[in-house]
Amino acid sequence: MKRTLKLKLVKAVKIKPSFPFDFNSTFYKPDHFTTGDNFWQTDIRWQTWNWQGRPLGIKFLNRGSVSQPVVEIKIYANYKISLNSLHSLLEEIKYSYNFNLNLKDFYQNFKNDKILGKIIKKWRGLRPGHPSSLYEYLIIGIVLQNASVRRSAQMFQALLQNYGTLLDFAGKQLWCFWKPGGLKNISEDELRLLKVGYRAKTIKKIDEQFVTGQINELDLRSQNRETQMSELLKLYGVGPATVWYILFDVFHHLDYFDHISPWEQKIYSKLFFNRDPENPIAVSKLLKYLERFGKYKQLAVHYVWEDLFWRRRTEKIPWLEKEIRQ
DNA sequence: CATCAGGGCCCTG
DNA sequence: CAGGGCCCTGAT
Numbered sequence: 001m002k003r004t005l006k007l008k009l010v011k012a013v014k015i016k017p018s019f020p021f022d023f024n025s026t027f028y029k030p031d032h033f034t035t036g037d038n039f040w041q042t043d044i045r046w047q048t049w050n051w052q053g054r055p056l057g058i059k060f061l062n063r064g065s066v067s068q069p070v071v072e073i074k075i076y077a078n079y080k081i082s083l084n085s086l087h088s089l090l091e092e093i094k095y096s097y098n099f100n101l102n103l104k105d106f107y108q109n110f111k112n113d114k115i116l117g118k119i120i121k122k123w124r125g126l127r128p129g130h131p132s133s134l135y136e137y138l139i140i141g142i143v144l145q146n147a148s149v150r151r152s153a154q155m156f157q158a159l160l161q162n163y164g165t166l167l168d169f170a171g172k173q174l175w176c177f178w179k180p181g182g183l184k185n186i187s188e189d190e191l192r193l194l195k196v197g198y199r200a201k202t203i204k205k206i207d208e209q210f211v212t213g214q215i216n217e218l219d220l221r222s223q224n225r226e227t228q229m230s231e232l233l234k235l236y237g238v239g240p241a242t243v244w245y246i247l248f249d250v251f252h253h254l255d256y257f258d259h260i261s262p263w264e265q266k267i268y269s270k271l272f273f274n275r276d277p278e279n280p281i282a283v284s285k286l287l288k289y290l291e292r293f294g295k296y297k298q299l300a301v302h303y304v305w306e307d308l309f310w311r312r313r314t315e316k317i318p319w320l321e322k323e324i325r326q
Numbered sequence: 327c328a329t330c331a332g333g334g335c336c337c338t339g
Numbered sequence: 340c341a342g343g344g345c346c347c348t349g350a351t
Contacts (some may be wrong), residue, residue, distance in 0.1 A: 013339075029332085043327090084329085142334095144334090145333075145334045145335070146331095146332060146334050146335080147332065147333070147334095148331095148332060148333070148335070152333075152335085188339055198335095203334085225328075235332085236335090237335065237336085238334095239334055239335045239336085240333085240335090241334055242335090245333095261333050261334085262332085262333080263332090263333055264333075320331080324333095
């Protein structure tokens with residue numbers, strides 16, 4: 001059993017995102033499976049963060065409103081974090097959660113859309129966002145491949161609990177991701193014992209490619225989408241589905257939408273065409289339909305999707321339960 | 327019990 | 340460019 005790392009509060013800052021900004025729908029995405037690296041309750045989000053190779057705990061608190069947003073960020077560590085490092089961490093947080101995204105044009109364009117209209121009103125200030133680094137997201141993407149939600153969550157938790165660090169901060173115990181290259185001394189067979197199956201090979205290779213510097217997140221961030229895609233596709237085990245997730249969640253492309261997996265196809269068929277999910281609309285037709293959202297295709301679907309999963313928390317949506325297969 | 331399809335991707339032919 | 344194989348799991 002690994003030791004728990006106790007962290008102390010080292011810094012608290014208040015940041016004002018651009019408005020409108022909705023704390024809860026930005027910091028909690030009900031469609032993401034829970035993995036023990038974060039915890040949310042109304043107006044508070046706990047999140048572990050491997051920053052520059054070391055584990056940190058972060059507590060986000062809602063200190064404002066949608067129209068006058070203020071987010072307090074409390075940082076917990078077990079070492080002295082330099083001012084420089086702290087500053088760049090805050091910049092990274094702002095980037096990850098799209099604190100400065102301007103939503104006005106999107107809202108203006110679609111306030112009368114028959115599907116989006118109501119949703120953007122209800123979720124005004126919702127930002128897309130994801131706390132994972134590229135490395136972390138690649139690992140997540142790999143455990144998502146060819147597996148149902150329950151199995152993906154199981155694989156991810158096994159990885160986290162074996163190679164991550166359990167942090168104790170702000171009243172929570174949460175697992176923090178290991179750093180890129182952290183699997184250097186772990187064999188493929190050892191990974192297989194965690195029942196990740198053939199993904200063991202992929203996970204090893206991804207980890208190695210970060211050690212050797214074959215891929216650099218910040219460099220890639222400054223490249224255009226085509227370059228990002230082609231670089232990511234070079235990684236062993238990364239194909240169009242994984243790239244599609246990363247382009248949105250890691251590189252924040254709000255417009256790119258070219259991939260629909262079978263289970264998503266069923267859900268979109270119901271959402272956009274009120275079609276029986278068992279008799280779904282063709283992917284090509286769905287993609288054509290999404291053209292109406294132009295440069296906000298991915299953002300628009302994110303809103304519809306989050307709305308659906310937020311509703312799932314309070315209403316019964318039998319057809320959805322059937323498609324999710326927990 | 328056995329068989330099978332997954333929230334893909336690689337590799338082969 | 341089509342299709343088999345891959346790990347494991349829960350559903351049938």
